[in-house]
Amino acid sequence: ATGEGSVTSAKTSNVPSLFHPMVVARVGTTLGKINSYDESAADGKDLGFAVAASVLADFDADGGDDGLVRAEADWLLRLAGFTHTGAFYISTAQDGADFSAQALDSLGVHAQVSYAIAGKVEPGFRYAGVFPTDESGREHEILGGLSVYFLGHDVKWSTDAGVVLEGAPGAENRDFRFRTQVQLQF
Secondary structure (H helix, E strand, O other): OOOOOOOOOOOOOOOOOOOOOEEEEEEEEEEEOOOOOOOOOOOOOOOEEEEEEEEEEEOOOOOOOOOEEEEEEEEEEEEOOEEEEEEEEEEEEEOOOOOOOEEEEEEEEEEEEEEOEOOOEEEEEEEEEEEEOOHHHOEEEEEEEEEEEOEOEOEEEEEEEEEEEEOOOOOOEEEEEEEEEEEEOO
């Protein structure tokens, strides 16, 4: 009734009570002069291409029947101000007591194109889609964008706008999106 209390014993540890390891791997390569983490060709560099793939496997070491595998393949192509990026995604989920009983959970895709004009202004377009086996979780994102480079990537203003459709085909919810940001990089 007074709200007072006392701790009579406590067990503290930085060791988790649940052992749940995962394996994550990524491999990729580039061709030409390219930074595979820079989606813009605003610097006007020559032809560059990058391709990579990654995988995450959760082996259900704790026996919770919730193992999964996620994998993706992605690419980046840049040439004289033009940039194209894209990726394919796949996810499986454990469907039974054994980790090897994996069933398709969802697929995904994204593609983006942009063109840098004089290294200062870059309009672009992006499509992304997530397609789970449960159609009510489907999502499509269709956006147009514009980036303005004041001091290259060190001072940049980016804006995008478009529509996000969520839900089963024919019963989608529409969310109109407008975002803008200023980026300062040191």
